[in-house]
Amino acid sequence: MKTSAIIHSFWLQKVGRLMLTLALVATLAFTLVNLSPVDPVTAYLGMDRMQIGQEQEQLIVARWGLDKGPVERFFLWTGNALKGDLGRSMIFNEPVTEVIAKRFLTSLNLMACAWLLSGIFGFVLGVLSGLYKNSLLDRCIRLYAYTVASTPSFWMGMVLLAIFSVQLGITPISGAYPPGTTSADATMWQHLHHLLLPAATLSVIGIAQIALHTREKMIDAMNSNYALFAMAQGDSRFGVAVHQALRNIALPAITLQFASLGELFGGSVLAEQVFSYPGLGKATVDAGIRGDVPLLLGITLFSAIFVFGGNTVADLLYTKLDPRITNRSEPL
Amino acid sequence: MLEIHNLSISFQRNRASFDRETLSVVSDISLSVQPGEIVALIGASGAGKSLVAHALLGLLPANATMSGEFIFKGKRLSPAGIQELRGREIALIPQSVTHLNPLTRVGKQVYRSARLSGRCADTAHTSCDRTFARYQLADTVKSMYPFQISRGMARRVLTATATAGNANLIIADEPTTGLDPEVSEQSLAHLKELATQGKGVVLITHDLENGVQIADTLVVLYEGMTVEITPARALEENDLIMHPYTRSLWQALPRNGFMSLPPTPSSSTLNRNGCLFAERCPQARPGCRQSAPSLRRVNHKLVRCNHVAG
Missing domain, CATH: 1.10.3720.10 (MetI-like)
Incomplete structure (x- = not known):
């Protein structure tokens, strides 16, 4: 019984650590991406950006939620991630x-x-x-x-x-x-x-x-x-x-x-x-x-x-x- | 059974890339062991007793050079030839449980020792079982790892491992260090028993008491030299004709007054021209620092001192 208790606490500790690590990694990565000078819209459209109008651009921004504040986006993303949905990749469209x-x-x-x-x-x-x-x-x-x-x-x-x-x-x-x-x-x-x-x-x-x-x-x-x-x-x-x-x-x-x-x-x-x-x-x-x-x-x-x-x-x-x-x- | 004449060991040490110095650590040690005899090598740490044991097993490190003569069972051996005998004719009982592989079960280690002494798989198993029985080790101990056994049990396991090959000469390295009196007694009793079976035993110890208790002959080492070879009972008979160093060891025992000598001067400042013990010797005379004494026979002992008279 003692051994099983040890094994139990081992796994509890491991899972706890993993959760903590993931939370820290997610926060840090999200912050870094936000600070990055790469604008997702420009990066996505490339040279085509010249050819689309202001309205269309607003549409993309709204669709990706870029009009919301970073904190709101972070919690939105975290909430989805907890449900197993990490979003859609833009470049692979999957x-x-x-x-x-x-x-x-x-x-x-x-x-x-x-x-x-x-x-x-x-x-x-x-x-x-x-x-x-x-x-x-x-x-x-x-x-x-x-x-x-x-x-x-x-x-x-x-x-x-x-x-x-x-x-x-x-x-x-x-x-x-x-x-x-x-x-x-x-x-x-x-x-x-x-x-x-x-x-x-x-x-x-x-x-x-x-x-x-x-x-x-x-x-x-x-x-x-x-x-x-x-x-x-x-x-x-x-x-x-x-x-x-x-x-x-x-x-x-x-x-x-x-x-x-x-x-x-x-x-x-x-x-x-x-x-x-x-x-x-x-x-x-x-x-x-x-x-x-x-x-x-x-x-x-x-x-x-x-x-x-x-x-x-x-x-x-x-x-x-x-x-x-x-x-x-x-x-x- | 075994005779060593004029064993000297020195080490090469690099001081700079091309500058080497030779350190002489053991010089001119002679001793002999007969079947059924226990010879105790006694000396402080650094006196060279472990090196003598390693030399007997051919296990000196690569930067050591050894000279001298080994005669085993009447046959002369080159210093390197002694390596052929280890495990088969000469066995070591090491000091502590750290000499067992921490990740291998005890039984397997005793079995391997028996195999290494040249036994086939079947006879190795029987001799393994026999040694386990001889040292009252339960069969369950076989499947234990070294960290699971007690100190007393560890002594018996080490003795079992060393004797599984049925070697004729046993070297016991500090068999009582760090053990409580009861286990110590038992450990010495096992050595005595091996001698009674007709094996030669070399007992390496810093404890004169051990030697007096079970040995037949004492070989006292000081700074890599034999200072005295004496029958063990001579000490108990209060025969005071002995080397001043042996006498000081004897008087340092609790039951003999607990008297100690001034500390050892560092070996680098030691005057190698005269008697090595002169700095600490209560009976040193001016002449002692000029000429090195050689081992000479006084009554039935060999003593390296110019002033001991028969």
Whole structure:
């Protein structure tokens, strides 16, 4: 019964935090959009603005509720958002929720690939680097990690584009499927082919952080008392790494990987822009440039939930995987 | 069973990119352990006793260099050759529960130790069960994690892990530190029991009382040197022919007057030409600071002091 109470308060606390975060994010985003110099009407009409009359413009303003004060608009929007209605995207002319759902699925492929690749390769490189500390291999991995950690993702994307798409011509220049087809027509191979470079861009950079983090943890683990004792029992360094250290360093690595979803999201905004990949990141940039306020606010809220979700999964995994936390309530 | 002659350990330390200095931390230590014998290495922290233990296991860090001669069961071993013996012939009982993997169940760790000593899966399980029974550990303890067991239980688990491989030489590192008297007694009793079974035991401790209580031979270390090798009962028999340092340790025990010496001078200012103990020695004479004494035989002891007479 005690355990169930703990679980109960854990979730209550989580939901409370999420609500608070969302309220703060919504207020801040709304304020920022209001302060932005981009006028939604001009952004929407573009050059056509010259050709319409004052009356028509008033009609658009009234229809979008821009004639009301900002506070009134905020509460109107919040009220609708609580009912699940985030409004209509101006540039896609679809409900915001539908745009986000569609775009997110496209982004999900990209982010999942990048996340898995960077997690797996970063962990393996970090383990090797820490195990063979100061060897040539370790120096190479460190050089790579430090270089890449200080590289902006859009620049990395452009470099990869220049090499693989322009020079070598083995990967497509842009998009998520060949031009002239739709997502449904394209084969899985075509999807993967288009996914290759954007995913590589994101993971090449994501590897650095997890590798450097894992390396430090590995060095600590190999110098730990339990590693010493295992070696005193006759185990080799490699045996100690596999049987003792791996489990101890996997825990923080998994947590870190889930907690890094925010950076992944931010990276995908830039990478999608470079590769014109029609995902959520590209939609964010478009919404920002073209003054699509409902979509922009919707995506902001969604990304907050996404990052919050990642952190919560990390917390949950820790309690499940670490026996020191799982069995805390058990008697001796 | 094991003899060490003239063991010296030094460390390379980088001062600047191309400037290295060599720090000599253990010099000229000799000791021998017979089957069924408990040899206690006694010294203050920093005296080099743990390094000797690590040298016995071939676990010195990479920047350490070791010289000396190891003879195990009549065979000469190169300092590196000792690594082949760890787990199979030489086992370590570490100091605390932090030497167990925090994320692995206790039973699995004892089993792995048995496997590492060269047993196949089946015999490893039997020897694992046997050690659990020998140290009165219930079967339920097997599925516990190290953080779930009490200190007394941890001592038994560590002893079980070390002895699961049936090694002939056991090194016990500070087996009583931080334990209440009852658990301490039990911990020492287990070592005594191992010696009765014919195993050689090296007991590493800063507590002279431990040594006097169960050891056969005491090896007293001071600043990385052996200052005295004596049968343990000589102390209890109030045989006062001993090195001034050993005598000061003896007199510092609560039951012998609680008398302590002035604090140790920092080892960097230590005069390495003369006797290392001269700065603190109540019986130091001018000559002590000029020439370093060597280990010499007085009655049935080995003493590193020029002024002890038989």
